[in-house]
Amino acid sequence: MNRRHLLKLGALSAVAVAGGGYWALGRGEVPGEVSLAGARQVLAALVDQSLVSLEGWSPTEVFNHCAQSIEYSISGYPELKPAWFRASVGPMAFGLFASRGAMRHGLAEAIPGAAPLSEPASQALALQRLQRAFEAFAGYRGELRPHFAYGELSHADYAQAHVLHLYNHLSLIRPA
Numbered sequence: 001m002n003r004r005h006l007l008k009l010g011a012l013s014a015v016a017v018a019g020g021g022y023w024a025l026g027r028g029e030v031p032g033e034v035s036l037a038g039a040r041q042v043l044a045a046l047v048d049q050s051l052v053s054l055e056g057w058s059p060t061e062v063f064n065h066c067a068q069s070i071e072y073s074i075s076g077y078p079e080l081k082p083a084w085f086r087a088s089v090g091p092m093a094f095g096l097f098a099s100r101g102a103m104r105h106g107l108a109e110a111i112p113g114a115a116p117l118s119e120p121a122s123q124a125l126a127l128q129r130l131q132r133a134f135e136a137f138a139g140y141r142g143e144l145r146p147h148f149a150y151g152e153l154s155h156a157d158y159a160q161a162h163v164l165h166l167y168n169h170l171s172l173i174r175p176a
Contacts, residue, residue: 030101030102030167031167031170032167034101034160034163034164034167035159035163036134036137036138036159036162036163038163039134039162039163039166039167040131040134040135040138042166042167042170043127043130043131043134043166044131046127047124047127048124049175049176050175050176051123051173051174051175051176052173052174052175052176053172053173053174054172054173054174055107055172056107056108056172057107057108057117057169058123059123059126059127059173060117060120060121060122060123060126061117061118061126062169062170062172062173063123063126063127063129063130064117064118064119064120064126064129064130065110065111065114065117065169066130066133066162066165066166066169067126067129067130067132067133068111068114068115068117069111069162069165070130070133070134070136070137070162071133071136072111072114072145072148073137073144073145073147073153073158073162074136074137074140074142074144074145075145076145077111077112077113077114077145077146077147077148078111078112078113078114079112079113079148080112080146080148081112081148081149085149086146086147086148086149086150086151086152087151090147090149090150090151091150091151093149093150094147094149094150094153094157094161097161097164098157098160098161098164101164102164102167102168103161103164103165103167103168104168105165105168107168107169107171107172111148112148130166134162137158137159137162138159140155141155144158147161
């Protein structure tokens with residue numbers, strides 16, 4: 001098989017997988033409006049609640065992880081996927097999530113190169129960190145850093161990504 005055929009086959013396979021993924025991705029119930037304001041309302045409702053995770057990370061770790069992602073969009077991610085990924089597969093995945101209004105990803109996958117999810121150690125302080133991260137992002141008007149997988153995103157696209165990311169993680173968190 002020559003290189004041209006291999007590239008065509010690869011492109012067609014990616015389109016088929018993405019198309020199948022589009023229809024397989026459930027919309028599910030979102031806990032709030034898919035906006036920065038909606039996410040802040042959802043987080044405000046979690047204050048002073050005792051929470052548990054159905055599996056994987058604790059609520060504290062989830063809040064620290066989501067805060068890291070928002071903070072890294074401003075300061076820069078510690079590690080990036082290869083440029084070819086950030087120019088092809090990554091944007092295609094984000095486009096799929098954005099069009100469906102839902103994200104589905106590995107809920108125990110740390111951001112490559114990120115600090116451990118142990119600080120702050122209490123649920124209340126981790127939730128405050130996440131709330132501060134959303135507030136800082138909402139007011140940030142500088143240049144945003146490339147997402148480690150999706151590549152370059154506008155402020156509006158990053159806002160949507162952060163909210164969908166949070167909502168995906170909250171799907172495993174319940175009141176104790």
